[in-house]
Amino acid sequence: MKNVFVLTIIVVAALLYVANSPVALSQAVQLPDKLVTLIGMGVLVLFTAFAKWVFERWGIDISDRAAEIAASLAAVIVLLINYLLGLVPAAYDSWISAVFAFLIVLFGGVGIFSLFLRKKNR
Numbered sequence: 001m002k003n004v005f006v007l008t009i010i011v012v013a014a015l016l017y018v019a020n021s022p023v024a025l026s027q028a029v030q031l032p033d034k035l036v037t038l039i040g041m042g043v044l045v046l047f048t049a050f051a052k053w054v055f056e057r058w059g060i061d062i063s064d065r066a067a068e069i070a071a072s073l074a075a076v077i078v079l080l081i082n083y084l085l086g087l088v089p090a091a092y093d094s095w096i097s098a099v100f101a102f103l104i105v106l107f108g109g110v111g112i113f114s115l116f117l118r119k120k121n122r
Contacts, residue, residue: 029085029096034104036078043074 031039047070051062062069088096 029088029093029100030082031078031085032100032104035100038107039078039081040071040074043077044070047073 044067048066051066051069055061055063085096
């Protein structure tokens with residue numbers, strides 16, 4: 001029990017030290033709207049599949065509220081990502097923007113490619 005208390009004190013002290021570091025934090029970088037939409041769609045699909053699995057396994061029907069719960073989860077995930085982006089030092093703003101641009105192009109390319117494959121297979 002004493003070891004857990006000492007470890008907790010060390011972790012809290014380390015977190016306070018990091019939180020008060022003099023590094024300038026980024027306030028400029030936020031998730032682009034396209035990635036927010038993509039996260040929303042992904043959470044909706046995953047949570048709907050999870051709701052179906054729960055209904056099949058345990059008989060709990062949450063299908064009538066799945067969309068509302070998924071929308072709430074997507075909003076929480078976007079807020080969490082934006083909060084974590086605020087913790088990144090300001091020196092990396094251009095790198096983060098480049099990564100977001102790459103992700104948008106990547107997911108857009110995958111979407112267009114899958115659309116052409118779907119039309120080709122018909």
